[in-house]
Amino acid sequence: MNSDLQLKNKRVLVVDDLVEARSAMKSMMAMLGAENVETARDGREATDMIMEKDYDLVLSDYNLGKGKDGQQVLEEARHTNRLKATSVFIIVTGENAVDKVMGALEHEPDGYLTKPYTLSILRERLTRLMVIKDTLKPINQAIDLGDIDWAISMAHNIIQENPAYLLPASRILGKLHLQRQEYSEALEAYNTVLEQRPAIWARLGQAVCVYHLGDPDKAATLLREILIDHPLYVQCHDWLARIMLEKEKKKEAQQELQAAVAISPRGVLRQIELGRLAVENDDHQVAQTAFEQAMRLGRHSCYKSSENYMNFIKALQHNLGNSDGKDNKILCSKAMRALDEVKQEYAGHNSVIFDANIAESHTYHMVKDKQRSRTSADKAEEMLTRIKDPTCEQQIQMTEIYVDTEQMDKAKDMLAVIREREVPSDLLNRLDLIKQQVEGTNSSYSAELNTRGVGFYEKGKYAEAIAAFDEATKYDQAGASVLLNSIQAKVSYIETQQMDLKQLKDCYRLFRRIGTIGQEDERYGRYEKLRDSCERLRRSAGI
Amino acid sequence: MDFEQLTAAVIHDLKNQMQTLVTESERIRQAVPPSYTDSMDALLKRTRGIQSEISQLITLYQMKSHSIFTSDEAWPQSTLRMVTEQALVQYPGVQIHITEGDDSPGFYNDFLVQMALACMVTNSVQAGATEVRLQVKTEGGTLMFSVSDNGPGFPDNILAGERISRRIGGTGLGLYFSELVARHHHRGQQKGHVSLSNNPEGGAQVTLTLP
Numbered sequence: 001m002n003s004d005l006q007l008k009n010k011r012v013l014v015v016d017d018l019v020e021a022r023s024a025m026k027s028m029m030a031m032l033g034a035e036n037v038e039t040a041r042d043g044r045e046a047t048d049m050i051m052e053k054d055y056d057l058v059l060s061d062y063n064l065g066k067g068k069d070g071q072q073v074l075e076e077a078r079h080t081n082r083l084k085a086t087s088v089f090i091i092v093t094g095e096n097a098v099d100k101v102m103g104a105l106e107h108e109p110d111g112y113l114t115k116p117y118t119l120s121i122l123r124e125r126l127t128r129l130m131v132i133k134d135t136l137k138p139i140n141q142a143i144d145l146g147d148i149d150w151a152i153s154m155a156h157n158i159i160q161e162n163p164a165y166l167l168p169a170s171r172i173l174g175k176l177h178l179q180r181q182e183y184s185e186a187l188e189a190y191n192t193v194l195e196q197r198p199a200i201w202a203r204l205g206q207a208v209c210v211y212h213l214g215d216p217d218k219a220a221t222l223l224r225e226i227l228i229d230h231p232l233y234v235q236c237h238d239w240l241a242r243i244m245l246e247k248e249k250k251k252e253a254q255q256e257l258q259a260a261v262a263i264s265p266r267g268v269l270r271q272i273e274l275g276r277l278a279v280e281n282d283d284h285q286v287a288q289t290a291f292e293q294a295m296r297l298g299r300h301s302c303y304k305s306s307e308n309y310m311n312f313i314k315a316l317q318h319n320l321g322n323s324d325g326k327d328n329k330i331l332c333s334k335a336m337r338a339l340d341e342v343k344q345e346y347a348g349h350n351s352v353i354f355d356a357n358i359a360e361s362h363t364y365h366m367v368k369d370k371q372r373s374r375t376s377a378d379k380a381e382e383m384l385t386r387i388k389d390p391t392c393e394q395q396i397q398m399t400e401i402y403v404d405t406e407q408m409d410k411a412k413d414m415l416a417v418i419r420e421r422e423v424p425s426d427l428l429n430r431l432d433l434i435k436q437q438v439e440g441t442n443s444s445y446s447a448e449l450n451t452r453g454v455g456f457y458e459k460g461k462y463a464e465a466i467a468a469f470d471e472a473t474k475y476d477q478a479g480a481s482v483l484l485n486s487i488q489a490k491v492s493y494i495e496t497q498q499m500d501l502k503q504l505k506d507c508y509r510l511f512r513r514i515g516t517i518g519q520e521d522e523r524y525g526r527y528e529k530l531r532d533s534c535e536r537l538r539r540s541a542g543i
Numbered sequence: 544m545d546f547e548q549l550t551a552a553v554i555h556d557l558k559n560q561m562q563t564l565v566t567e568s569e570r571i572r573q574a575v576p577p578s579y580t581d582s583m584d585a586l587l588k589r590t591r592g593i594q595s596e597i598s599q600l601i602t603l604y605q606m607k608s609h610s611i612f613t614s615d616e617a618w619p620q621s622t623l624r625m626v627t628e629q630a631l632v633q634y635p636g637v638q639i640h641i642t643e644g645d646d647s648p649g650f651y652n653d654f655l656v657q658m659a660l661a662c663m664v665t666n667s668v669q670a671g672a673t674e675v676r677l678q679v680k681t682e683g684g685t686l687m688f689s690v691s692d693n694g695p696g697f698p699d700n701i702l703a704g705e706r707i708s709r710r711i712g713g714t715g716l717g718l719y720f721s722e723l724v725a726r727h728h729h730r731g732q733q734k735g736h737v738s739l740s741n742n743p744e745g746g747a748q749v750t751l752t753l754p
Contacts, residue, residue: 020563024563024566027570028566031573112615114654115562116558116559116561116562116565116594116598118565118566118569119569120624120625120628121625124621124624124625125621128618128621163647164645164646164647164648165647166647167616167647167648167650168616168648195684196683196684197648197649197650197684198614198650198684198730198731198754199616199650200613200614200650229729230613232613233613
């Protein structure tokens with residue numbers, strides 16, 4: 001068999017975080033005749049190297065310490081098309097950890113190598129995989145060229161000429177047909193395999209075809225049967241989730257995805273999907289964990305997105321609201337760490353930073369840290385001025401934060417701005433809620449100002465009283481009593497201090513706002529008296 | 544951490560150290576002058592012996608704790624070659640032959656099947672065989688691995704179904720282990736099994752059938 005293994009001119013990449021394992025593999029590869037072997041210490045380094053150079057053979061350990069693992073290296077390499085279909089990718093795993101790796105991957109490796117391995121095991125395995133790859137080369141070359149028709153016909157040729165390659169060739173054949181949504185053809189390929197061997201991927205393929213051919217119930221049954229035999233075959237859970245979702249069984253779908261992430265927690269996309277589904281199911285605990293994982297895993301991958309961070313914060317805020325307080329501190333600091341990270345990672349993206357500041361302010365508001373909440377609100381406000389055409393949602397977010405931080409004037413102004421534009425229907429509820437809050441808080445705030453004004457007035461501090469009443473009467477809802485109080489303060493000020501035409505004019509403006517007060521109204525006497533005083537002051541001023 | 548977990552952790556660590564030891568020894572064997580090769584082979588033989596027993600121990604432990612051993616594409620001829628190679632190192636005086644056959648891949652857990660076959664070879668050698676023949680046949684979708692030898696054959700009590708033999712020098716659990724491995728492989732309702740017989744011309748034959 002040794003003669004079959006031609007590694008001399010192959011560009012080989014060995015990836016392992018442990019130095020002994022790395023050098024052991026490297027020296028074994030040298031013994032097998034490879035002259036061009038490079039090594040990488042972690043997932044990031046491996047990905048960088050794959051992005052830069054074409055490798056014919058990659059041997060990557062599954063576990064690469066912190067950061068990306070072998071699965072992620074493979075997924076990125078295939079996802080970005082940096083690894084040709086003709087090159088061989090082998091995942092090396094600790095003994096039987098292969099069970100956890102297998103079936104978790106959308107992009108599967110060409111093969112697995114289980115530790116511990118000896119030189120001859122390595123030689124045997126490599127020879128097999130390279131011979132297969134070589135035999136299937138016409139198919140893979142066609143795939144690399146994007147000629148799927150040709151690839152399919154090559155696959156049929158190979159199966160016909162060399163029945164020993166039925167499994168590997170059918171595996172590609174099935175996938176190609178699935179890609180082109182030719183489900184009957186794909187099903188035929190999988191069924192042919194299953195007549196010969198109980199290959200698990202063929203069983204999955206069969207179920208997927210049955211689903212697409214319009215029998216989701218039978219597909220679900222098939223998937224559950226596979227899971228009995230291979231409980232770690234994660235993709236079955238993914239498909240079951242999809243089927244459940246289609247049947248509007250969102251809770252069951254969530255359970256399937258939870259089962260999937262329990263087996264294979266490293267798939268970013270699956271975590272994101274679980275998070276979204278959990279939000280729909282109002283299960284914010286699960287959502288929080290899922291988005292937290294997505295955020296953490298995405299950090300080193302091509303699936304990194306600020307949305308993961310913000311979704312995490314949103315879910316966390318739900319839990320902050322529901323928790324009895326003792327976890328609040330932990331949750332809050334978790335939120336702040338995530339927000340710091342997002343600000344750092346997305347510096348210069350004004351909208352992202354704006355969202356982060358809004359979230360920060362809201363989180364502080366929820367734990368009743370008024371001061372910090374206000375500081376973050378100010379940062380958000382500043383950021384909003386830098387956004388060229390703020391969206392309606394951003395303006396609504398800002399308004400909500402103004403309400404949180406009791407900046408009612410600004411909230412009102414922002415509402416006026418929003419009134420000028422068309423509000424998307426999904427935001428109307430939020431907008432209504434703000435309006436209620438603004439109005440509700442206004443009347444109580446205005447009442448508070450009124451009380452304050454009365455306090456000043458009673459102590460003879462008329463100037464201060466005027467300021468408080470002026471503030472209170474700014475609100476449209478300010479009632480006649482408040483308006484009369486304001487007039488009275490102004491009148492007393494002019495009478496005791498000095499003539500002030502502006503204040504006097506204000507009094508008339510306030511009378512106009514009050515309109516007429518009937519004789520039966522208990523405030524009628526006071527109203528008449530103040531009117532007389534004003535008239536007197538006007539005459540004495542000579543107007 | 545309870546005792547069982549502690550034991551598992553220690554064995555796992557042993558396994559890793561054995562791997563380093565074997566790799567290093569193989570490297571040294573290539574590097575030393577030919578006059579030392581024999582001594583290195585003797586060393587390697589023992590080392591590999593320990594390594595395979597540790598693997599067996601771990602596997603038994605995992606099977607007991609309901610771990611899952613997933614099947615994958617595997618090549619029966621490769622499986623036989625690996626078993627032979629390992630056996631030749633462990634039992635240099637024994638002749639081991641493979642009867643070549645169909646080279647298409649099967650779908651089974653290579654690791655488990657190799658271990659089961661290695662157990663069978665060990666049993667043969669310990670029973671006094673000097674020649675062992677490995678073969679694989681396919682019938683439809685069924686794979687049949689067989690190990691036959693020129694030893695004394697099975698005693699009646701074993702053929703009658705008794706499994707724990709008191710043979711000196713081995714764990715005597717080989718057949719039990721092989722049956723566990725066989726039963727682990729199934730296809731629908733069909734389960735794998737092990738059958739024992741004595742050859743008409745003498746010697747024992749064990750067949751591991753995978754559906």
